[in-house]
Amino acid sequence: MCLAIPMRVLEVRGTGGDMLEPPLAVVEAEGVRREVRLDIVDRLPVVGDYVIVHAGFALHSLDEQQARENLDLLAMMAAGGDETR
Amino acid sequence: MKHVDEYRDRELVKSLAFRLADQVKRPLRFMEVCGTHTMNIFRFGLRSLFPADLEVVSGPGCPVCVTDSADIDVCIAAAENENVVIATFGDLVRVPGSRGSLAESRARGARVEIVYSPIDALELARAHEDKLVVFVGIGFETTVPTVAAAVAQAARLRMDNFCVLSLHKVMPPVFARLLAGNHQLDGLLCPGHVATIVGRRAFEPLALDYGLPCVIGGFEPVDIMQALVQLAELAARREAKVVNAYPRAVAEDGNSSAWRLVTDIFQPVDAQWRGLGTIKSSGLAIRDVYAAFDARRRLDFETETPAPPSTGCRCGDVICGRCRPVDCGHFGGSCTPGHPLGPCMVSSEGSCAAFYRYGEH
Ligand code: SF4
Numbered sequence: 001m002c003l004a005i006p007m008r009v010l011e012v013r014g015t016g017g018d019m020l021e022p023p024l025a026v027v028e029a030e031g032v033r034r035e036v037r038l039d040i041v042d043r044l045p046v047v048g049d050y051v052i053v054h055a056g057f058a059l060h061s062l063d064e065q066q067a068r069e070n071l072d073l074l075a076m077m078a079a080g081g082d083e084t085r
Numbered sequence: 086m087k088h089v090d091e092y093r094d095r096e097l098v099k100s101l102a103f104r105l106a107d108q109v110k111r112p113l114r115f116m117e118v119c120g121t122h123t124m125n126i127f128r129f130g131l132r133s134l135f136p137a138d139l140e141v142v143s144g145p146g147c148p149v150c151v152t153d154s155a156d157i158d159v160c161i162a163a164a165e166n167e168n169v170v171i172a173t174f175g176d177l178v179r180v181p182g183s184r185g186s187l188a189e190s191r192a193r194g195a196r197v198e199i200v201y202s203p204i205d206a207l208e209l210a211r212a213h214e215d216k217l218v219v220f221v222g223i224g225f226e227t228t229v230p231t232v233a234a235a236v237a238q239a240a241r242l243r244m245d246n247f248c249v250l251s252l253h254k255v256m257p258p259v260f261a262r263l264l265a266g267n268h269q270l271d272g273l274l275c276p277g278h279v280a281t282i283v284g285r286r287a288f289e290p291l292a293l294d295y296g297l298p299c300v301i302g303g304f305e306p307v308d309i310m311q312a313l314v315q316l317a318e319l320a321a322r323r324e325a326k327v328v329n330a331y332p333r334a335v336a337e338d339g340n341s342s343a344w345r346l347v348t349d350i351f352q353p354v355d356a357q358w359r360g361l362g363t364i365k366s367s368g369l370a371i372r373d374v375y376a377a378f379d380a381r382r383r384l385d386f387e388t389e390t391p392a393p394p395s396t397g398c399r400c401g402d403v404i405c406g407r408c409r410p411v412d413c414g415h416f417g418g419s420c421t422p423g424h425p426l427g428p429c430m431v432s433s434e435g436s437c438a439a440f441y442r443y444g445e446h
Contacts, residue, residue, distance in 0.1 A: 004227060006089060040234050052278065054228065055231040057230070057231045062334060066332040074307065078097055
């Protein structure tokens with residue numbers, strides 16, 4: 001039940017600040033599309049961003065630069081370098 | 086799919102497995118504390134890649150598994166009220182309390198609806214204006230902000246037939262309880278999506294107070310292997326700090342606005358954990374200002390619940406890493422996913438269910 005997964009943002013709407021109509025995003029992963037609420041996301045995503053989705057809410061907009069840096073670190077780790085110091 | 090496929094790369098997983106074997110030079114015992122870690126370690130067959138000297142045990146990271154039998158009884162008491170519709174996440178309905186499960190109440194005519202999101206429970210309340218919809222909230226730091234957002238919305242809409250039975254729990258006090266004892270752990274694989282909300286820094290007291298290496302890990306096979314390699318490196322150097330191995334989803338301070346919403350609506354309260362008893366300030370209760378949305382104040386519950394019948398279920402030991410599922414006499418015999426005796430077999434994220442499904446018996 002704690003499952004949270006990354007989904008790609010296809011559309012963002014309702015960011016006009018109407019408190020009775022919280023902002024929403026249409027997101028997609030593996031062919032499944034759904035609407036998620038953006039009330040609690042750390043940073044409003046734009047179309048094309050990935051967000052971590054849990055229980056109908058986006059929790060976090062994934063950080064591209066951090067993701068790239070981590071993949072570089074992984075490549076180094078796999079090659080046998082020591083980099084966690 | 087981006088952020089997933091590159092973290093499922095078999096070659097990368099294999100090289101990380103070599104790195105891990107390199108780093109584990111003495112018997113090491115790590116604990117993971119997230120149902121998704123438990124499940125994915127089995128699902129992706131990672132255990133077969135662990136060096137023989139590395140043991141990874143599951144801690145109290147499955148919210149269904151840690152829910153106390155007395156709390157299930159409270160849910161059932163609410164469900165038996167004719168004016169109530171219960172809404173909750175799937176697995177909880179099959180967990181036995183001392184008087185059966187919510188699924189059994191439903192079979193006897195109670196209204197129990199399974200929802201995917203607390204927002205679905207709000208929709209139910211809008212559709213059933215003559216009923217009180219009680220959302221049974223379970224889950225840790227990852228889930229609570231979603232419930233807080235639902236309560237905030239219900240307050241904005243001035244809804245008077247929606248409330249929350251909060252069984253939510255927070256992790257630091259239970260870690261403190263586990264680590265204060267003779268834990269025999271060499272490292273903690275910290276739950277990535279709890280960290281998404283609370284941030285890397287929130288785990289620092291654990292590392293410092295208990296001298297324990299901690300690594301925050303994501304959930305794809307590469308993420309998990311990376312976190313274990315880094316944990317083994319820290320353990321080899323006996324270095325007690327918190328490394329963030331999931332930086333694409335976890336920031337230093339987490340999602341502070343989401344957590345602020347939680348603390349606006351909820352306050353710490355002592356909570357019961359299955360197998361661990363009462364842990365101080367480990368639960369979350371609804372604050373007075375939001376009393377109208379608190380099921381405990383909207384409904385009268387008996388305060389006394391009978392002690393659960395003793396079934397010999399060892400979930401309490403399993404979720405503390407004190408025994409393995411296969412050490413329980415019921416495992417695979419009188420207790421299976423089709424006929425679960427305890428929550429660790431009910432929940433797909435429970436250790437017993439994972440051991441059973443992936444054939445470790
Ligand atoms: S196998 Fe069943 S009875 Fe034994 S600890 Fe697990 S859930 Fe409880």
